[in-house]
Amino acid sequence: MPTTMRNPILQELPLTEAAMAGQKHRTRYGSVTLFPPPDAEALQAMTEPTHDSYGRRVRYLRISLTDACNLRCVYCMPEQMQFRPRHELMSDEEIIFLVNVAASLGVDKIRLTGGEPTIRPGVVELVRQIASIPGIRDVAMTTNALLLDELAQPLAEAGLDRVNISIDTIDPERFRRITRWGDIEDVWRGIEAAERAGLRPVKLNCVVTRGFNEEDVIDLAALTKEEDWEVRFIEMMPFGEVSEFQLSHVVSFREIREKVESVFGALEEASYDFVDPSRPFRIPGAKGTLGFISSVTEPFCQGCGRVRLTADGKLRLCLLRDDEVDLLSPLRAGADFDKIRALMKEGAFHKPWGHGLATGVFAEDRAMNQIGG
Ligand code: SAM
Ligand code: SF4
Secondary structure: OOOOOOOOOOOOOOOOHHHHHOOEEEEOOEEEEOOOOOOHHHHHHHOOOOEOOOOOEOOEEEEEOOOOOOOOOOOOOOOOOOOOOHHHOOOHHHHHHHHHHHHHOOOOEEEEEOOOHHHOOOHHHHHHHHHOOOOOOEEEEEEOOOOHHHHHHHHHHHOOOEEEEEOOOOOHHHHHHHHOOOOHHHHHHHHHHHHHOOOOOOEEEEEEEOOOOHHHHHHHHHHHHHOOOEEEEEEOOOOHHHHHHHHHHEOOHHHHHHHHHHHHOOOEEOOOOOOOOOEEEEOOOOOOEEEEEOOOOOOOHHHOOEEEEOOOOEEEOOOOOOOEEEOHHHHHOOOOHHHHHHHHHHHHHOOOOOOOHHHOOOOOOOOHHHHOO
């Protein structure tokens, strides 16, 4: 039986069990027909690695569970953001179907993001279903942590492996200003709950925004001296209607590093796998590490094996380009597993080499919350 649990923001609904029966069934998103995915044995038998046209292996899928959020960070979305109506978003059953398809193409790592993934009703059961799909060996989540105090333990029990938590400053006032109304105490409680639940190693994401928090990188970096966390500094990226704000407030990786080194001395390089976008360093003697994600000034596209599923069911091939393959419309129109698999494979093959920020090409169609950062 699916479990139900309270969600402080939205009422929880159980995952429908008839979902994979291959019949038309009603969901809160409307009436949908889903062909059943193959059983576990058949899925394993058909699983094969997928490469793009540049030879990069595509094995990492980030899924936006919702475009909605309980905060409005200045670098992410406008204050008066309009969210999509529910029927335009993927249902739980559709997400699970698409993860099965991705797994058959060799995807073994999933990150749930958004918007804010924890506000999605049924998120715990959804994690449980995703984690049990053959071939999926790692399920992570990026979250603002506001609801983790209550959800970290059930999420961990359902199969979530790790969390990245967004925190851009440790100063309560500046936190409120960046998020527009957030209370940083909720984030600290969320971090503690994540650690208690064993969602380790905890990674903290900090987007550095000029005029808002560039001085806070020192306090955030200092956290790694006593805690075995990875604090990751992210260069702000431009998207959609907030791109003007973003481009005029970006702080480069070099500037952030210089700031940190001016206080803590030269950083030591930590081991680097060339796949993770974060380049790790360590303050000498520190327990934790610092990561720098320099998407804008020093892109890491050569090692990128990520594709994304937007909350409205489009396969997004590069975070910073608008190229997408619609999977949800054909799925709702009755396409079977093999058809959707062929669409996903073809899309992955055409993953662009890299972003075009240097030549003035950037993503215009969506804000970050709609893509799934
Ligand atoms: N709500 C969750 C959170 O904030 O962690 C998950 C979604 S959020 C869009 C995912 C990550 O993208 C967060 O770490 C956030 O800080 C980052 N982000 C949002 N807008 C960004 C931007 N314009 N440039 C770079 N990172 C951004
Ligand atoms: Fe919400 Fe995350 Fe965007 Fe902040 S960064 S507004 S928490 S989706």
